[in-house]
Amino acid sequence: MAKTIFITGASRGFGKIWAEAFLKRGDKVIVTARNTDTLADLVSKYGDAVLPIQLDVNNRADSFAAVSQAKAHFGRIDVLINNAGYGLFGTIEETSEQEAREQIETNVFGLLWLTQAVLPVMRAQGSGHIIQVSSILGVATLPVLGIYNASKFAVEGLSETLASEVKDFGIKVSLIEPNGFSTEWAGASAIYSEPIAAYDQVKADFQAGLVDEIFGVPEATAGAVLKLVDAENPPLRLFLGKVALPWAKQVYADRLATWEEWADVSAAAHGK
Template sequence: MSKTIFITGASRGFGKLWAEAFLKRGDKVAATARNTDALNDLVATYGDAILPIQLDVNSRAESFAAINKAKEHFGGLDVVINNAGYGLFGTIEETSEEEARSQIETNVFGLLWVTQAALPIFREQKHGHIIQVSSILGIATLPLLGMYNASKFAVEGLSETLSQEVKQFGINISLIEPNGFATDWAGASAAQTQPLEVYSDVRSAFNEANSAEGVFGDPDATAAAVLKLVDAENPPLRLFLGKHALPWAKNVYEERIASWEEWNDVATAAHGI
């Protein structure tokens, strides 16, 4: 049975790739972008099956209007994918107030506005699936991506909480957590802070680690996984994409648990009773 999908950030990268994967198999797609001209090729190929919607997710009013437009146009919604977002590269010290606020506004509040807009529709229908595009960097961290890490940690906490609140209404929540993929996320889509020379060694180490062969996955290979997630009767709360994510997460949690256990006597004494 075909589904109706609403996906943000569909002008490039994962968003456009997944939108086309849905369209190819016969789903209907409301695809949002700041510039909908980037969707002209999909409209030419798939016609009425795709509804391009101009959207800046930073606007709560626009987000609600876009969700409602898609619902009215197609008669309902089955899946909402919050994919819009970008990476800010730079150390914490280098990050300006404007850069920090912009990163959180888009990656966290933009996702929140679209999520809030979808929930009343899904509650009324008694079904729906919200998929949040997070990252392995919502579980682990890398230097030079502090504000991006922070935004994805926020998305993880928000979405896990939401899953507990809305399960009773037949609404599923999933977090997609990719490791690095060869999209333009770190290129044209990214923002950069003004670098400080004192962090040149950190930058060099970061660039060297990310130039190694096999670090980045093939974006095209993710489409099949996303289709399976959308079609799952009982979708998971979390889904990694890529072969590096799970080993990395295991290592991070082993280190955390070891540290917590080492300091558990102090923690227990702090309870007081």
């Protein structure tokens, strides 16, 4: 049965790849972008099955209006994929106030506004699936991406909480956590802070770790996303790529070891 999918940040990268995958199999898709000219090829190819909407997810009123427009046009929204976002590259000290605020504004609040907007629609339907595009960097961290890391950790906490709040309404929540993929995320889509020379070695070490083998093929993710959307009981979390799970296992093993090492101190702090 065809679904109606709402995807933010569909101008390129994952958003556009996934939108086309849904359209190819006969789903109806609402695609948003700041510049809808980037969606013209989808409209030309798939016609009435696709609804392009100009949207800056940072604008809460516009986000609610976009959901209302989509609901009025197609009659329902089965799936929301909050994909809009970008990466801010820079050490913590290098990051300006404006850069930090804009990163959190888009990656966290933009996602929150769309989530809030679609929830009444899905509650009225008695069904729905909200998919938040997080990252392995919402589970583990890398230097030079501190504010981005923080934004994805926030998305993780928000979405896990949301899942517990809306399950009785028939609404499911999933977090997609990709490792690195060869998209424009670190290129045209990225923002770079003003450098401080003291961090040159930190950045050189970071760059040295970005070998080709760790980056997946973006188009290969489409099958996994289709399976996630079609799953009767979708997982709360889904890694994309081969790198994420081994990394997460090591991170959690290290965390558990530290917590165990300090367990007596932790227990004593309870006071009774």
